[in-house]
Amino acid sequence: SCRSGWRGKAPAVGRSRLSGVRSTVGSMLQIHTEHSMERLAGAFIEVVRTPLPDPFEVEWVGIPSPGLRDWLEIQCSTSLGAAPGATDGIAANIHFGFVGELRRALLSQGGNDWHQNDPWHPDRLVWAVAETLAAAPARSSRGAHPAALEIVPAMQEGQTSLFGAATRFSKLLARYVTDRPAMLCRWAVGDFCDAQGAPLRPDARWQAELFLAVRERLGIASPAELLDSALNEGRLNEQACGLPQRLSLFGFTTLVGANSLLAQLDALALSREVHLFMWEPSSGLAQWGRSSGTERGAHMRTTERQSFGVKREVLDESPVLPLLRSWGRPALEAAQLLSIVAPQDAVSLRVPDIEDLSGASLLKILQASVNRAMVAPAPSIPRASADGSVVIHECHGQIRQVEVVRDQILSILEEDSSLEESDIAVLCPDLTTYAPLIEAVFGPSASSGTLSYAQTIHGSTTVWGNANSKDSPPQLAYQIAHRHLENLNPLGGALVSLLTLLDGRCAAAQVSDFLSLAPVRKRFGLSDDDLARLSEWVQECSINWGLSAQHRSHWLGVDTYSPGSWAGAVQRLLAGIALCSSPDQLGFGGIAPIDVEGSDIALAGRFAEILELLELAAQQSSAPMGIDRWVPLVRSLLGTFFDIPVDQQWQMSSLLGMLASIERDSRGGSPDASSSVLGESVTPTCQATLALIELRTFLGAQLSGTSSGGRLFRGGITVSSLAALRGVPFQVIFLLGCDEEALRAGSGEADDLIVSSPMIGDRDRRSDLRQSLLEAVMSAREQLVVTRTGWNRVNNHPVPMPAALAELADTCAGLLGGADPAQLNGSLLQTHPCNSFDPANFRTPRQSFDPVALNGAMVAAGQRSEAPPVLSRPLAPELDLRTVELVDLIRTLQSPPQAFLSKRLGLHIGPTTAESAEDEIPISLDSLGKWSLGDRLLQTRLRGAAADDLEAIEAASGRLPPGSFGSAAVAAESELVTSLLDCARSQGIDWGLSEALVIECALDPTTTLFGSVTVIPSPGRWGPVQVGVGKLKGKRILQAWVDLLALTATQAPRAERCVAILIGKSASSSKAQPVERRLIELRESSDPRGLARGALVELVALYRWAHCDVVPIFSETSYSLSPLGKGDSEAQKAWLSTGPGFAYGDRLDPATMLAFGDLEFEELMELETRDEDFAQFGISPGTAIGSPTRATFYSRLLWGIFDRSCVLTDDLEALAKKPAKKAAKKSASQRSSGSAYG
Incomplete structure (x- = not known):
């Protein structure tokens, strides 16, 4: 029974002084319509201003959105209880809720709270549907309900998983409960109809069958049936004894499930005061809709319009503003429904106000046009002006x-x-x-x-x-x-990232990104330096993807390939703590150690701990399991991988609360297994299993919900x-x-x-x-x-x-x-x-x-000019350049911009882009990978180690493609290395006779050159020998040349001839001749040592100038511009070569780009020489070497010293047979045919 304070009928409100309100005659359901939201709020305030019989009773107000709730609450607080003309009111004891709360309140009786224990709530229904589908295969397809695969067509076609199908169908059922309750009522008695009451199509019968199966499993009728039964038996008011005596629904433009909702409101209005405040954005459209709805409703059977509703019509020819035909359908249909379904005396027929729009803004005229649903121009709608409104x-x-x-x-x-x-x-x-x-x-x-x-x-x-x-x-x-909860709660986003990581291949980039998350960094104490070091280890260990070989087996089909995985990297790092790495042999267990020292030892331990925990989590989450096992696991993962500051612990509390809610919903809404709803038992736990991807999707959907903030x-x-x-x-x-x-x-x-x-x-x-x-x-x-x-x-x-x-x-x-x-x-x-x-x-x-x-903008609007050079004028010479290291001399001449920026200005020039880890196991090597592999093979062979050992080391380090792909790469490079060594042996080169000679040469009273040069004697010759897997380009030629000069200037000859031999990969890539040989020999001179010293003096002068100014000498481009090269076409390729997936050249060198900018080759060749360039070396602009462009000038300057001191030939046998004098004549003829040096 109801409390005494609720007995009796509230007095009829009658027609309000607001024109938009009209009361009912026999019932207390009153529908208020207004075009202005402020006036609609005024009508509501006038209603609630009248106190309820019980002063302690709550005023229940249904609202469509939380934003409108907050706004209406403010309107009430400034009006209710306020002094005349003031805004010092107060609004209390008003409960704002959504329409779903009203339905659940009507279903609650006998002490059963549907707010907490509603088994048909979408969050709980999904578990019942999943369990029904999971149990269906155990039944015979000829039984009461077919098997799951026969129930859901999408599962037959492999388009969705079991839990995915459950999620989709639970959303459909939730919509049917509110929008088509009559259809569910007919399904419940075996009458399978569609959403309009017609017989259900055969391909859609599975929905009705699954609904019956879920209904049977829950052991309770759907809310649609319960409410329909209560309406038909007149028990709705008895069930609503927990509701206050006055109910209001405010601010709605449309009514979800209008047929059922209005029937419920009409029944409730028999014993209590019920108000529906409808906001009509267009009064003219609503008036037209009510007129058409009344006309249609007069020709329809009452049972039809109160059960399924009225079929939708086309609005394209409606006599309204064209904008409203597209934008106003929901508002129009709401007006039609009110006139068709609701009691006729409950609806106010509001006539739009006619206001003077002369001088009104475009916005006001637009709103008036929409409100009156009139097409401009019209008598009451003047032409507007573009006023910025x-x-x-x-x-x-x-x-x-x-x-x-x-x-x-x-x-x-x-x-x-x-x-x-x-x-x-x-x-x-x-x-x-x-x-x-x-x-x-x-x-x-x-x-x-x-x-x-x-x-x-x-x-x-x-x-x-x-x-x-x-x-x-x-x-x-x-x-x-x-906003979405995931955006409000960073810990939720980190959890989704972890589940995504565990559900994937754990690629190098994914794990690195995960470790950089703030909750993970705090949990494991990772600093910025630690993350940078971990990134270096990822590159050094050649990590691509996979936690371990076992983890990879899901994709590879084998569980024995570990190189390039995270576990393989950890093994190498931990082995490097105890063992010294060796390039020629593996450590214990076939591991290639990586040296780890100092503070990196502790970091390696934390790194190993993180990956061990990830591996354990991946194993625990690999198999599908029930939600009763997933929730404890997710809780454990939160504590294992994340930590947050004390002032942000609400993030953890929010996630734990969400998990508890999920666990409770999976039990049917009750905190314990013995719960019941309306006297019917509820399945205590959901027995359906979820795969990790399904759990991740489900939790992501939970976190994508919105919070008002x-x-x-x-x-x-x-x-x-x-x-x-x-x-x-x-x-x-x-x-x-x-x-x-x-x-x-x-x-x-x-x-x-x-x-x-x-x-x-x-x-x-x-x-x-x-x-x-x-x-x-x-x-x-x-x-x-x-x-x-x-x-x-x-x-x-x-x-x-x-x-x-x-x-x-x-x-x-x-x-x-x-x-x-x-x-x-x-x-x-x-x-x-x-x-x-x-x-x-x-x-x-x-x-x-x-x-x-x-x-x-001020800079952009100013005078445009070219970027200023790095130096406006050359710097003064350095004071202490009396001693010059041979290796520093060579590096400076190979790249003067790099030397100037790093040595003179003290800048650290790093790579332009950080090398990123590969996310795929390579099946082939790129050009750089082939060169690196070949170089390591060559150095191994020169040290006397076996090539087979190197292949095992390369495979263990993850640098090789797996299996036969790696063996093929090693075989190809081994063939090249063998050809190189065979060529060296054919010249009588014996690496066992190599010797490092100390170089110390006083070039002049103020300059001393010191260093060391490794020489290898051969029959009739001795000098430096270069054997490499790369091609013989300017950089290698320059190094061998300077070594030869230093050796000749300081050491007494030990053989008939002192030469430098270079052996490398052939530029023609010919299989018949895979390698190329070149020889550098001093020109014939009566004083070879003096000739060498003179060339070194010139090179040191250029070296010193490179520490005062940015000198445009580039290792390959300058060589190509010289007569030793092949001219401008080759120089242009050396400056920049691009193609599908590659780009290389001197232009891309970081020091070059910093010193000269991102120049095209044509722009490089337009850099003009300066007076300082000529004066520094005592050269007249009129000579042949005095080129008007700096790039050509310095190319001729550097390689002109080479041409005056040495001879370069690629025919070792011919050179061995002829004297150096004839070779010198040949070189002179080459000079005369090319660009002279002067």
Whole structure:
């Protein structure tokens, strides 16, 4: 029985003094309609101003969104109990809830709380469906219910898993409960019909069969059946004894499941006061809808319109504004439903107000046109003018849109000092994408300790900048509401990353990214230096993917291949702690150790711990299991891999609460196994198993839910999704991100019977999205600002306007006189420059408030000039260059820019891009990999080690492709190495006779050259020998030449001839001649030592100058420009060569790019010589060596010294037979045919 305070009927309200309200005659169900949300709130306040019989009874108010709840609560608090003309009211004992709470309250009776124990709640229903499908295969297909694979067609075709099918069907059932309760009632008695009451198609019968199976497993009828039974038996009021005596539903534009909902409200209204406050964005459209609905309802059977509803009709020919035909379907159908289904005396027939629109803004005229559903021009709708009240901004990309929104807000606040940030709302169709961009562009919200921009400019004549910072845009106060839980809780995102990692191959990049997450770093104490060292180990260990060989077996099919896995890397690091690495042999157990010393030992231990825990977690989560085992495992993973600061422990509490809720839902909603609902037992736990990918998807969906993030309207700009603030009025509304991707509704669920058989009032994504846009347009009071991507940021091509936005633009253009929207650029449409620092943003009227962008614009608008050189003039000579190391001399001559920047300026020149780890096991080696392998093979052979041992070492290190692919690579490079060594032996070179000779040579009284040169004697010759797997290019030739000069200048000859021999890979890549041989010998001279000393003196002079100025000598390009090379065509290739997947050349050297910029070859050849270049070496510009271009000048200068001192030939046998004098003549003839040195 009800309490005494609830007995009796409340007095009839009668017709309100607000024109939009009309009362019922026999029932207390009253429907209020208004075009203005403020007036609708006034009608609601007038109702609740009348106290309930019991002063302690709660006022229950149903709302469609949390944003409208907060707004209505503020309206009540400023009116209820306030003194006349004041806003000092108070609102208390008002409960705001959603319509679903009303249904669950009606189902609760006898002490059973459907709010907590509703087995048909979507979060709990999914487990019942999953368990039903899991148990179905155990039954005979001829039994009461077919097997699971025969029930769900998508499972037969392999399109979804068992839990995926359960998730999809549970969502369908949840929609059917609210939108098609009559269909479920007929299914329950074996009458299989579709969403319009017609016989169900054979291919859709599985839904009815699965519904019956789930119903049987739950042991309780669906809410649709229970409510229908209570309505038919007149027991609904008895079941509603827990509800207060007055119920209100406020701010709805559409009614979900209108037939059932209105029937429930009508039944409740027999014993209590029930109010439905409907907001009609277009009163004219609603009036037309009510008229058409009344006409249709008069010819329909009552049972039809109260069960399944009314079939949807086409609106294309309706006599309304074209914009409303696309944007107003839900509102129109709501009006039709009210006139068809609801009692006729309960609906107010509101006539739109006729207000004077002369001098009104475009926004006001647009809203009036929508409200009256009239097509302009009309007698009551004048022509509008483009006054900036409605503007569509076209930008280049998403970030630029956010920047424009920020600048437009600042401009609006500057122009109207009466506005505050709280009067502005930014609504995003895709808030998930734009929320982080807003935080990045807007910066931190103005807190209580700082002044926001609006507070700064009020009462001040200075509006530029911000009191808080002069180096950033003015600070705004804002709040982002209703974000995804994953964005609000970083620990949730880290958990999803961990589950994604365990469900995948654990690629090098994925694990590295996971280790860089803040909760993981805190848990394992990883600093920035630690992460950098781990990145180096990833490269050194050649890690690609896979925790271990066992972990890889799922993809490879074998569990024996460990190189390149994380476990293989850990073994190598731990072995390197105890053993010294050797290039010629493996450690114990066939492991190739990596040296680990000092503080890296502790880091290696933590690294091993992390990977061991990952391996254990991957093993524990590899097999499908029930949710009762998954939840404890996920809890364990949270404690194992994550740690957060004390002040952020709410993140862990939130996740643990979510897991507890999931565990409770899997038991049917009860915290214990013995729970029951309405006297029926509920399955204590779900026996269905989930794979890791299904759990990850499920938890990701849970974390993708939205949270209000606290109460709104606490000051500052409100940033929210479209749905969260539907109908809430603001002075200025921004629609951010109105792009095709965000406004594309997409298709509905293919198995949804409602989609295939729609009725009036049914929800669909396209109509709901456009209805929310309409509500946003009608909620703006002063300005409506829309932004979209109008230009592709990559190619600057125009982007077509989305269809929904084009409809708005066309409507506004019609109000402006029927012009094409494209002709209204600058008024209705505004195009913004691609970049925020474009000078156009700072012309009158100013479009930007960013001081940093202003500085960029000032630079961009100034006189353009070429980038200044690294040096405006050469530096003074270094004081201490009396001793010159031979190795330093060679390195400087090979790359003077590198030497100058590092030696003289002290700059560390690293690689242009960090080498990234490979995520695939290679089956072949690239060019660099082949060279590295060949070089290691060559060095191994020169040390006398076996090639087989090297192959084992290479395989153990992960540098080789697996199996036969690696063996083939080793065989190919071994063949080249063998050819190189055979060539060396054919010249009588014996590596066992090599000797390192000390070089110490006084070139002049102030300069001493010292170092060492390794020589190998051969029959009749001795000198340095170079054998390498690379081609014989300028870099190697220069090194052998300088070694030969140093050797000749300091050592007494030990054989008839002193020569340098170079052996390398053939440039022609001919199989018949795989290697190439070259020899460098001093020119014939009566004083060879003097000739060598003279050449070294010239080289040291060039060496010293390279420490004073940036000298344009490049190892390969300069060699190609010399007569020893092949001319400009070859030099151009040496400067830069590109192709599919590769790019190399002197131009890409980091030091070259820093010293000279990113020059094209033509630009390099246009660098003019300077007076200092000639004066430093005493050369006249008129001589042959005095080239007008610096690159050619220094090429001739360096390699001219070579030509005057040595001879280069590629025919060792011929040279051995002829004297050096003839070779010198041949070289001279080459000089005369090429560019002379002078």
